[in-house]
Amino acid sequence: MNTIRDYIEQIFKTVPLTKETLQLKTDMLANMEDKYLALKEEGASEHEAIGVVIAEFGNVDELLEEMGIGHSSSGDDLPSFQVMEQEDLSNYLMIKGKAGMNIGLGILSCLTGLGSLLLLRGQFNLRGIPLYAGLLFAIVLIALGVGLFIVEGMRLSDTTHYHKPFVLRDEDKNWLEENRQLYKRSYSFSIVAGVTLCILSFSPLFLSIILQSPRFSVLAGVGMMAIMAGLGVLFFVYSGNYWNAFTVLLSNGKPMETIHEDLMIHKRKERAQHIIEQIYWPIIVIAYFILSYVFNGWGWTWLIFVVGGLLEEVIENLFVNKRA
Amino acid sequence: MISSDTIRGYNDTFLLSLLSEGDSYGYALSKEIKDRTDGKYSIKETTLYSAFTRLKKNGFIEAYPGDETQGRKRTYYRITKDGIHYLKEKQKEWEITKIVVDQLVGGKKGEYYKRLHRANL
Structure with a gap:
C-alpha cells in the first residue's frame, strides 16, 4: 500500500497544488488502492498487485495536458513559481519574528552601551580606570548589537523567495488571516508601549535640564533617554517585523489561477x-x-x-x- | 489486449455509456470496463481521469462527493442532459463507423473483388 502512496506522491511532486489537483490526487490514490485490494483478494501477491496497479497507471503528461497544467518538462518559458504551504508560512513568520526580536535587541544593546556610559560618566564623574572599564563595556555592547544586525540581516536575505509572488492556497490564506487577527491585539499593545516609552524617554532629559542639579546631570539624562528609547524601539521593531511578515505573505500569496x-x-x-x-x-x-x-x-x-x-x-x- | 491508440477516441463514450446506467466512481467504472470486455481492454488511470476532466469541462458529467465506503470518500460522477444527448450522437456515429471500418478492414473484401472482377469483364 505504501508503495502506491509513495508512487503517487512522487508523480504529483512536480504538479502545482490546487484544490483540483489535490482532489485528483486523492481520487487516484483511492482508485489505485481499491484496485490493489481487489487484486489481492483475487489471490495476487503483494508484488504482483503493485506491479499491475503501477503498470495500469498510464502517462501523467496526458492528464496534466487535459487539465491545462504546464508540466515542468514542457516549460513554455513561463516563470517558475513556488507553492507555500503552512509549514513554509510559519517558517517565514518565525524567521521574521526572531529577526525582529534580535534586531530590536541589537538596537537596545547599542543604546544601552552608549546610555550607560553617559549615565555613569554624568552621575559618578568617572575618571581613569573605571572610565576605561565603562568604555570597554559600552564597546562590547555596541559590538554585540552590530553582530546581531549582521547575523539577522544575512538570515533575512535568505527569504527573498517570499518577496515575490507565490501560490497560496485558500485554506492557508485563511489560516494566515486568522493568525494575523489573533496577533492584532499584541501588535497594537506593542505600538502603544513603544510610543509611550519613546515619549517618556525624554522625561529624564527634561528633568535633568529643569532641575539643574549636580545630583542629576544632563549627561545622565541623555544616557537614561537612550536606554528607554532603546526599549521602546525594541517593541516597535519586534512587533513591526512580525506584523509585516503577515502583510508580505498575504500580499505575495496568489491563487493558482493568476500566478x-x-x-x-x-x-x-x-x-x-x-x-x-x-x-x-x-x-x-x-x-x-x-x-x-x-x-x-x-x-x-x-x-x-x-x-x-x-x-x-x-x-x-x-x-x-x-x-x- | 487492445492497443490504446485504436480505442483512444472512445474512452469518453465508454464512460458516458456506463454512467447513463447509473452514477458511479473511478475504480468501479474501470473495473466495469475490464469485466465487460473480459479483460481485453483496461483503461489506464491517467486516461480515465483525463476523460473525467474533459467530460466535466464539456458539461457532460458532474462530480459530487459520495458517501464513505471502506473508509474512503469517493468522488461520484453523474451524467448530465448534455451528456445523454452527446452519447446518443456518439452511438449513432458508432453504428456508421462500425460499418465503415468493417467494409474497409473487415471480411467483406470478397464482395469488393467480385464486383471489381465483374466490372473488368
Missing part, C-alpha cells in the same frame, strides 16, 4: 525599479549639475529632485502597465 500573470507583473516591476535606480536617478543628478552650472541656478535647480521624486511613481507605473 503566472502576477509573476510577469512582478518581473516588470523589478525591471522598472532597476531602470529607475540605474538610469533615471543618475540622469537627474547629471541634469542637476548641468542646469546649475550652465544657468548658475543653484538657488532653484534643487527643485529637479522634488519633481524627480514626484515623477518616479508615474514612470514606474508606465513600465508596469505597459503590455499588461
Whole structure:
C-alpha cells in the first residue's frame, strides 16, 4: 500500500497544488488502492498487485495536458513559481519574528552601551580606570548589537523567495488571516508601549535640564533617554517585523489561477525599479549639475529632485502597465 | 489486449455509456470496463481521469462527493442532459463507423473483388 502512496506522491511532486489537483490526487490514490485490494483478494501477491496497479497507471503528461497544467518538462518559458504551504508560512513568520526580536535587541544593546556610559560618566564623574572599564563595556555592547544586525540581516536575505509572488492556497490564506487577527491585539499593545516609552524617554532629559542639579546631570539624562528609547524601539521593531511578515505573505500569496500573470507583473516591476535606480536617478543628478552650472541656478535647480521624486511613481507605473 | 491508440477516441463514450446506467466512481467504472470486455481492454488511470476532466469541462458529467465506503470518500460522477444527448450522437456515429471500418478492414473484401472482377469483364 505504501508503495502506491509513495508512487503517487512522487508523480504529483512536480504538479502545482490546487484544490483540483489535490482532489485528483486523492481520487487516484483511492482508485489505485481499491484496485490493489481487489487484486489481492483475487489471490495476487503483494508484488504482483503493485506491479499491475503501477503498470495500469498510464502517462501523467496526458492528464496534466487535459487539465491545462504546464508540466515542468514542457516549460513554455513561463516563470517558475513556488507553492507555500503552512509549514513554509510559519517558517517565514518565525524567521521574521526572531529577526525582529534580535534586531530590536541589537538596537537596545547599542543604546544601552552608549546610555550607560553617559549615565555613569554624568552621575559618578568617572575618571581613569573605571572610565576605561565603562568604555570597554559600552564597546562590547555596541559590538554585540552590530553582530546581531549582521547575523539577522544575512538570515533575512535568505527569504527573498517570499518577496515575490507565490501560490497560496485558500485554506492557508485563511489560516494566515486568522493568525494575523489573533496577533492584532499584541501588535497594537506593542505600538502603544513603544510610543509611550519613546515619549517618556525624554522625561529624564527634561528633568535633568529643569532641575539643574549636580545630583542629576544632563549627561545622565541623555544616557537614561537612550536606554528607554532603546526599549521602546525594541517593541516597535519586534512587533513591526512580525506584523509585516503577515502583510508580505498575504500580499505575495496568489491563487493558482493568476500566478503566472502576477509573476510577469512582478518581473516588470523589478525591471522598472532597476531602470529607475540605474538610469533615471543618475540622469537627474547629471541634469542637476548641468542646469546649475550652465544657468548658475543653484538657488532653484534643487527643485529637479522634488519633481524627480514626484515623477518616479508615474514612470514606474508606465513600465508596469505597459503590455499588461 | 487492445492497443490504446485504436480505442483512444472512445474512452469518453465508454464512460458516458456506463454512467447513463447509473452514477458511479473511478475504480468501479474501470473495473466495469475490464469485466465487460473480459479483460481485453483496461483503461489506464491517467486516461480515465483525463476523460473525467474533459467530460466535466464539456458539461457532460458532474462530480459530487459520495458517501464513505471502506473508509474512503469517493468522488461520484453523474451524467448530465448534455451528456445523454452527446452519447446518443456518439452511438449513432458508432453504428456508421462500425460499418465503415468493417467494409474497409473487415471480411467483406470478397464482395469488393467480385464486383471489381465483374466490372473488368
